[in-house]
Amino acid sequence: MVDVFRAIADPTRRALLDELTERDGQTLFELCSRLAMKHGLAPSRQAISQHLDVLEGAGLVTTRREGRYKFHHLDTSPLREIVERWPVPDPPRRNRR
Amino acid sequence: MRINLTSVLVDDQAKALRFYTDVLGFEKKTEVPLGEHAWLTVVSPDDPDGTELVLEPDAHPAAGPFKRALVEDGIPFTSFAVDDVDAEYNRLVALGVTFTQPPTEMGDVVTAVLDDTCGNLIQLAAMRRPGS
Numbered sequence: 001m002v003d004v005f006r007a008i009a010d011p012t013r014r015a016l017l018d019e020l021t022e023r024d025g026q027t028l029f030e031l032c033s034r035l036a037m038k039h040g041l042a043p044s045r046q047a048i049s050q051h052l053d054v055l056e057g058a059g060l061v062t063t064r065r066e067g068r069y070k071f072h073h074l075d076t077s078p079l080r081e082i083v084e085r086w087p088v089p090d091p092p093r094r095n096r097r
Numbered sequence: 098m099r100i101n102l103t104s105v106l107v108d109d110q111a112k113a114l115r116f117y118t119d120v121l122g123f124e125k126k127t128e129v130p131l132g133e134h135a136w137l138t139v140v141s142p143d144d145p146d147g148t149e150l151v152l153e154p155d156a157h158p159a160a161g162p163f164k165r166a167l168v169e170d171g172i173p174f175t176s177f178a179v180d181d182v183d184a185e186y187n188r189l190v191a192l193g194v195t196f197t198q199p200p201t202e203m204g205d206v207v208t209a210v211l212d213d214t215c216g217n218l219i220q221l222a223a224m225r226r227p228g229s
Binding site for chain 2: 026027028034036070071
């Protein structure tokens with residue numbers, strides 16, 4: 001089990017989560033294309049695969065086989081640990097990031 | 098030197114000919130029987146004297162594991178140019194084609210990835226027009 005803090009500490013892994021937020025259920029190829037074309041990140045396919053393994057280890061990404069294809073899905077539920085540990089007061093309307 | 102042929106490795110030439118002509122819309126250019134298989138090529142009706150696509154048997158024992166590994170990771174074997182990826186996507190989905198990636202903007206290009214039913218994924222790509 002990888003802890004969620006280590007999983008999201010890396011900018012490439014955060015970019016992968018951003019892209020899965022935009023469209024859930026992507027092949028490795030689509031994720032690699034998106035990182036290269038939209039984020040200017042071009043690590044090797046193997047490196048991206050390893051990043052996905054870390055995210056999967058933290059429970060943030062799950063993989064699903066459908067026939068001969070393998071798709072990656074986002075699961076944000078492990079992030080709840082963060083706000084449970086350091087509750088965010090209700091009041092609204094603050095810029096994100 | 099020029100590139101006059103490119104190929105895809107198909108699991109069944111007759112099925113591949115049907116898919117690449119009836120579904121994708123290419124035209125048969127040559128079919129020369131060679132024993133168990135044939136020398137079989139298709140071309141784009143937009144460019145009948147252009148590059149030929151060889152529908153090549155994937156009989157070599159290494160071809161199967163190679164193709165399966167590419168498909169599992171969603172990696173297209175090759176890519177074809179289209180004018181409008183969304184229009185082709187809608188046309189092909191209506192014909193029952195499976196896509197592993199719907200039309201997606203990737204910087205200056207729009208791409209989609211489909212299954213050719215012969216063991217390959219194929220990318221469709223179009224440059225985005227300025228201002229679109």
